[in-house]
Amino acid sequence: MSLLTTKISPGPFLRLLLPSAARPLSSAAPASGGASAEARTQKLERIADELLSLTKAERDDYSILFRLRLGLQQWIPAGGVPTPGAGARLAAEAMNPAEVKEKTAFDIKLEKFDTAAKIKVIKEVRTFTDLGLKEAKELVEKTPVVLKKGVTKEEAEAIAAKLKEVGATVVLE
Incomplete structure (x- = not known):
C-alpha cells in the first residue's frame, strides 16, 4: 500500500487563520491579482463556515461523498460510516481474514402464544424454570418476555421446539 504525500505551502492557510493585521509581510498578496487571491480566501472561508x-450525520455523509468523488472507495467500510482508525483496521483485515465467531449463549424469548394454549405454555415454562405456578x-402474561438467558445452543433449541409444539412463538437471541 503506497501513501501519497504532498507538501503544501503554509501561505494560503495562514491567510485563512490570521486576521489581515496580524499576517506577516511576506504572506501579503502581490499587487497584481490581489483581488483574485482575496476572492479565493473568501470562498474558502465560506466553505469552511458551511462545513462547520x-x-x-451530515459531516459523515459529506466525508463519504468527498472520498467517493476523489476515488477513495477502498477506504470506506461496508456499512458506509467511516470510523477512526478505519484505514489501519481495514489493512489488518486484508492481511488476516476475520474469523466468524459463532454465538455460544442464547436467550429464549417468548414472542406470543395462542390464548387457547396458555395453560400448556405456562406448564412448559415451569418445566425449564424454577418458577411456581x-x-x-x-x-x-408479560409477553414478549425473555424466559431464560445464557443457554447453550442445543438446550435452547430443545426448549424452543417444546414451546412451539404447545402453540408459542419463540425467538432465540
Missing part, C-alpha cells in the same frame, strides 16, 4: 455548520403465569 453541518450536523454530525403463579410466577410462571405472570411471566407468560
Whole structure:
C-alpha cells in the first residue's frame, strides 16, 4: 500500500487563520491579482463556515461523498460510516481474514402464544424454570418476555421446539 504525500505551502492557510493585521509581510498578496487571491480566501472561508455548520450525520455523509468523488472507495467500510482508525483496521483485515465467531449463549424469548394454549405454555415454562405456578403465569402474561438467558445452543433449541409444539412463538437471541 503506497501513501501519497504532498507538501503544501503554509501561505494560503495562514491567510485563512490570521486576521489581515496580524499576517506577516511576506504572506501579503502581490499587487497584481490581489483581488483574485482575496476572492479565493473568501470562498474558502465560506466553505469552511458551511462545513462547520453541518450536523454530525451530515459531516459523515459529506466525508463519504468527498472520498467517493476523489476515488477513495477502498477506504470506506461496508456499512458506509467511516470510523477512526478505519484505514489501519481495514489493512489488518486484508492481511488476516476475520474469523466468524459463532454465538455460544442464547436467550429464549417468548414472542406470543395462542390464548387457547396458555395453560400448556405456562406448564412448559415451569418445566425449564424454577418458577411456581403463579410466577410462571405472570411471566407468560408479560409477553414478549425473555424466559431464560445464557443457554447453550442445543438446550435452547430443545426448549424452543417444546414451546412451539404447545402453540408459542419463540425467538432465540
